[in-house]
Structure formats: C-alpha cells, structure tokens
Amino acid sequence: MIRCIRIWTNDTGNSSFEEGSLSLGQGKPGDLIGATIAASSVSFRETQPDQALEWHDAPTYQLVLTLGGTLEFKTRDGGTFVIRPGDVLLAEDTKGTGHVWRIIGEEPWRRAYVILPQGADVGFTAKR
Template sequence: MIRCVRIWTAEDGDSHFQDGHVDLSRGERGDSLSAVLGAAGVSFRETKAGGAFAWHDAPVRQLVLTLSGTLEFVTRSGGRFTIRPGDVLLAEDTAGTGHFWRLVDDQSWRRAYVILAPDARVPFVAAAPAT
C-alpha cells in the first residue's frame, strides 16, 4: 500500500487533510497497479535539512512524491501530519488559509512534483475513521 495524504481547502477557507492510500486494485504479473492519471508536467526539487516554508497554498493541484526527508505539515486550524519518504501528498489546497511545512530530520527533502491534468482523477482512498 502506498500512503497518500490529501490536503484541500474546505468551505471554511481553511486547509484540511485526510490520511489514506493510493488505490492499487488493478494488476498483472502479481503486481498491484493504479489507474493511469493525466499529468501536465513533472519537476524535481531539493530543500536542505532544516528547511521550512511559511504559510502558503499549493500553486496548482499536484502530487508531491517524497524521495527523502521527513516533514511536518501544519494547517491554520492546528491540524498536523507527517510525510515520510515513499509517501504521496495530494495537494489540492490552492486557495484559502494554506499550510506550512518544516523538515524534522537531518535529511534534505528531495521530491517530485506531478502537476495534474485538469480532469485527472486521483485514485485516493480515504482511511477509515478511527473508532
């Protein structure tokens, strides 16, 4: 299972997040596979250990694939979540109060940004609510 955290702007104007995973219900040769989704572009970025980024919105609807580094994300309402290597962030909070992040380990944050096509349907499956 590939962990995915979705962050979006709710009707209250604040960023909210939901933990889940990428749907890998298809497959062949014993592999699990997601549906193909459209992308408009891909870029790579590296931030040195200790880095942070003040309050901001996602510039576009995108997937952020973390290759190295561990980050804490915070929303204005006080929500917090951690992203680790191998996690996917589905960033959809392109308006509103935004979020900030900071690196919490001694690694650089190496990541790939996948800018989603306007009609891309991301195979995100929300985690079941805790009981």
C-alpha cells in the first residue's frame, strides 16, 4: 500500500483533505503494480529545513512524491496532516483559499512533481 493524501477544493472554496492509498491491483503476490498513469512532466525539487510556504493553491493537478523530509500541511479550517518520505500528495486544490506547509525536523524536503492531465485517474482510494 502506498499512503496518499488527497487535497481538493470543497464547495465553500476551502481546501479539504482525506487520507487513502493508491491502488496496486496488478502484478503478483509480493510485487503489486499500479495502473499506468499518463503524465505531462516530472520535475525534482529540494527545500532546506526551517522553510514554509504561506497560503497557496496547487499550481496544477499533480502528484507530489516525497522522497525525503517531513512536512505539516494546514488548511483554512484548521485541519492538519503530515507527509513523510514515501507518501504521495494528490494535489487537486488548484483554486480557493489553499493550504500552507512547513518542514518539520532537520531534513530537507526532497520531492518529485508529476504533472497530470486534468482528471486523470491515479487510483486513489479513500481510507474508510
């Protein structure tokens, strides 16, 4: 199972989030594979510890793959969640009041941005 947090803009214009996972239904026992997802680009970024980004929307529909570092995200309604290495963020909140994040700890945040076609199915399943 790959942990995934989906963040989107709700009906009131604020960002909301839910925890879930990415489907890995193909393959064989011990080596599960997710469906292929079309992507228009992939880029990498590193941000040093003690950094934060104030209120903003996701610039586009994207997956953010955290390779290193730990972050805390916050929404306008006060909800928070933590992203750790190996987690995936499905960023759909491209409009509205947005979210903030801050790096927790001494490790830089290393990540890959995977830009997706709008509405691409990434196999997200919400945690029940």
